[in-house]
Amino acid sequence: MRCPGPADGRLAGRLADALAREARLWKAPVFKNGSIQGTDILACQQEEVILWLGRLSQTFSFCPQTFALAVSILNRLLASVKTQPKYLRCIAITSLILAAKVNEEDEVIVSVKDVAVQSACNCSTAEIVRMERIILAKLHWDLYSATAVDFVHIVSSRCTSFTFH
Known part of the structure; x- marks a missing residue:
């Protein structure tokens, strides 16, 4: 049996905030005839x-949140x-670098030059x-959006707040 408490309100508030932020920021690519609409x-x-x-995220030992944010x-x-x-590869590797700057500790972040060389992305620094x-x-300096990893953390927090008698 679950005992409701103050944590329930905070977790519900965090989830509501994450959903509102996602609704405001998230634009999913639309696929039409096998390609992303508006692109080739x-x-x-x-x-x-x-x-x-x-x-690449595994090669650089980035956390799963970094990969999810890069995607x-x-x-x-x-x-x-x-x-x-x-x-596409230049955009992708740059997305990973930006996500690492948001999520990773400074000592984990690899230099742009090293990323360019190790990834073989065919892009210069x-x-x-x-x-x-x-x-x-293009993203108005607002890089962070709710990811699947955030959802897992919120649900995990919610599950650990249950107590049984």
């Missing part, structure tokens, strides 16, 4: 670059801007820095 990027290309980001940044940008496939400015401008 195919669904399989987006899937491939997300899998690549997952491998969120990538998808929000693809939903907002007409993009060509030749820029200057191109990644330029893409950072573009992404920040």
